[in-house]
Amino acid sequence: MTLPTPLQEATRPVLSLHDSQRRAVAPFTPLDPEHVRIYYCGPTVYDLPHVGNLRAMLTADILTRVLRRLYPRVTFVRNITDVDDKITARARDNGEDIAALTERTTAEFHADLSAMNMLPPDIEPRATHNIAEMQAMISRLIEYGHAYEAEGHVLFAVASFPSYGALSGRDPEELVAGARVEVAPYKRDAGDFVLWKPSTPDLPGWESPWGRGRPGWHIECSAMAHRYLGESFDIHGGGSDLLFPHHENERAQSLCCFPGGRFANYWLHNAMLLVDGEKMSKSLGNFLTIRDVLARGPVEALRLLLMSAQYRSVLNFTWSGLEESRKTLDRFYRALAGSPESPEDAERAPPAAFLAALCDDLNTPRAIAEMHALAGAALQGDTAAAADLRAAGRLIGLLEQEPDDWFRGEEGEGALSAATIEALIEERLAARKARDFARADGIRAELSEAGVILEDGPSGTTWRRGS
RNA sequence: GGUCCGGUGGCAGAAUGGUGAUGCAGCGGACUGCAAAUCCGCGAAUGUGGGUUCGAUUCCCGCCCGGACCUCCA
Structure with missing residues (x-):
């Protein structure tokens, strides 16, 4: 239920x-x-x-x-x-x-x-x-x-x-004393601000009771x-x-x-x-567009990075922070990989402790800490914890990919194709069977060079893209 | 200059008037042909000086440091 x-x-x-x-x-x-x-x-x-x-x-x-x-x-x-x-x-x-x-x-x-x-x-x-x-x-x-009209403007009278x-x-x-900007002469108070301002013919404008202007x-x-x-x-x-x-x-x-x-x-x-x-601002020129960042890291890593501090704390953007968020998601996805999503999981409620953290003034760092606890349990084989982790992630727009897609999906330019990688894995498997470890390790090194990490597990060799 | 917010381990980042989460990094170990992942364990922090209190990182004041805002618009 x-x-x-x-x-x-x-x-x-x-x-x-x-x-x-x-x-x-x-x-x-x-x-x-x-x-x-x-x-x-x-x-x-x-x-x-x-x-x-x-x-x-x-x-x-x-x-x-x-x-x-x-x-x-x-x-x-x-x-x-x-x-x-x-x-x-x-x-x-x-x-x-x-x-x-x-x-x-x-x-x-x-x-x-x-x-x-x-x-x-x-x-x-x-x-x-x-x-x-x-x-x-x-x-x-x-x-x-x-409000009052003055020289074609309408101003709010603070x-x-x-x-x-x-x-x-x-x-x-x-505010008046500290005004550091030259005050327009038609203002009654320095703090008065414009509600409507006149537009010259070359500027966008709309007809109004106060003449053609803009808001x-x-x-x-x-x-x-x-x-x-x-x-x-x-x-x-x-x-x-x-x-x-x-x-x-x-x-x-x-x-x-x-x-x-x-x-x-x-x-x-x-x-x-x-x-x-x-x-970070346009005027300081120190900004990175969303596209700049997504060219270097997955969407969910950027989302997680922005959630790593509570919204009322300043957050310093760094590339290493993006990388750390990606690694955190690696662990979360690993925790999910062992427990495939079941149909009833789609309706699963996010766990109470996780929701409670978010309800505490959107305390995302605490919510993420709850996810770490769930991931730890899931990695120990607790499938309910894995389902909870998935439900938690879904609430905040994370963990919405299949683990395989997360680990293998980002085929950058010049990256090896999945088919090539799998062919090399086959070749390595044969080498290992023949106890030709030099050749096997050579293939591992070759793939590692290309950003592909191999993991030998009980059910065979899996691979992922990573650093 | 004024107002406001903040300063927690190497880094990121929670919490709290009574022995300070979590993650990353580091170190040791288990596992592994080698790795990766995983697991077990270890070390490591409350800017500074006072005050209140049985006890302050937490509350109050000063100082230092950082950030944001200060109105037609740098």
């Missing part, structure tokens, strides 16, 4: 999440237990996504996978920002049409995330398809006295919102979150670099526009991915 999916209330473990606004880990209580609603800030589509970007995407992926296990219905919304000055600039540099650029990079984003075994969002709105919603919000903010700064823990007074960045997410999730929803997430100003501003706009709502009930922020101790 298998557990129902998702879990019934009585058997549901408590999920705790760190909420940036509370600045504490708190038990997660959905507004509606029958329908959990999440919003994540998606990419601005002008370039390939890099592994730093991937961290927020993976955190969202793990979170939604866990929530789907716990609750009957989850709606996950992640937007595509397809209007932005960086897009306009890139299109100009490339000599490419803006629409062509955003179409192309959106497709690349989808392809890369799909390659990473990320579950797609339920709804993926595009900014350019939601201009009317943004304009409606802006009109309302003006009507309510939270002074009109007493709790501005409450999310990111900033004092509005200090500010922050209003997009507020409008799309409202359209698809309502005035109050459960979780809003993104990278810690979005906490201020982006999320602070979203919150201000949304709460001022819909004073009866609560906007996001929990705010999740993942720490940055570092390279050589510095944030």
Whole structure:
């Protein structure tokens, strides 16, 4: 008998999440237990996504996978920002049409995330398809006295919102004092930010009550979150670099526009991915695209690497870390190899200790430690442990290949074919029978040179690709 | 400069007011024609100075070090 999916209330473990606004880990209580609603800030589509970007995407992926296990219905919304000055600039540099650029990079984003075994969002709105919603919000903010027009711009008046700064823990007074950027003369307060800005004829723009223009960045997410999730929803997430100003501003706009709502009930922020101790970012130029990494290691190794630290800790990307993750998966797959998946395994519930670790603010390192314990037992012949390991992996998007495919599947360029390898194994077997160990060892060395490792076991010789 | 987060064995990375997981690497052994894998065993850590406490790695303060953010946009 298998557990129902998702879990019934009585058997549901408590999920705790760190909420940036509370600045504490708190038990997660959905507004509606029958329908959990999440919003994540998606990419601005002008370039390939890099592994730093991937961290927020993976955190969202793990979170939604866990929530789907716990609750009957989850709606996950992640937007595509397809209007932005960086897009306009890139299109100009490339000599490419803006629409062509955003179409192309959106497709690349989808392809890369799909390659990473990320579950797609339920709804993926595009900014350019939601201009009317943004304009409606802006009109309302003006009507309510939270926004004003100035020189063709519409600005949000931070002074009109007493709790501005409450999310990111900033004092509005200090924000003004600490402003290091030249403040536009038409702003009432240095902290005021643009909701709508005028577009010259060569820039993308839409007609509006304030003239032809384009939206500010922050209003997009507020409008799309409202359209698809309502005035109050459960979780809003993104990278810690979005906490201020982006999320602070979203919150201000949304709460001022819909004073009866609560906007996001929990705010999740993942720490940055570092390279050589510095944030991986486009502007620093120290980024690796997802494709760069997948050219050198399997998808699951990259997923595991990104899960090797809890999402709120910074994680330093290294190639040796990728290699270590690959080796960990080698062991896990070895543990599975002895216990083929049975039909009923597909419905098997992930083990309680594993799920409990994930429910503790997505503690993936602890969850992985549980997988190590299961792998150890499975290697000792415990088939139930192997099935548990498989169920655990499936929940977080790992161990989804056949062990043989994992060990033999990555035939790189110039690699020996399986047929060639097996012919050499036959030849070696004959040599061993004839007790010609020099020849047998010669073949082993030859294959080793080509990245193929032989393993003589009780049931014959097996091989794998490795280092 | 301001705000926030963090500093755990060689490395990655959990946890905790009362003898600090897990993995990688290393070392010894078993197994193996040789290997690989697996198994058994070993060594190895709480940045620093104070304070609170019977007891602090954990709580508080200072210091040092690292990272992130500081608003149309380097």
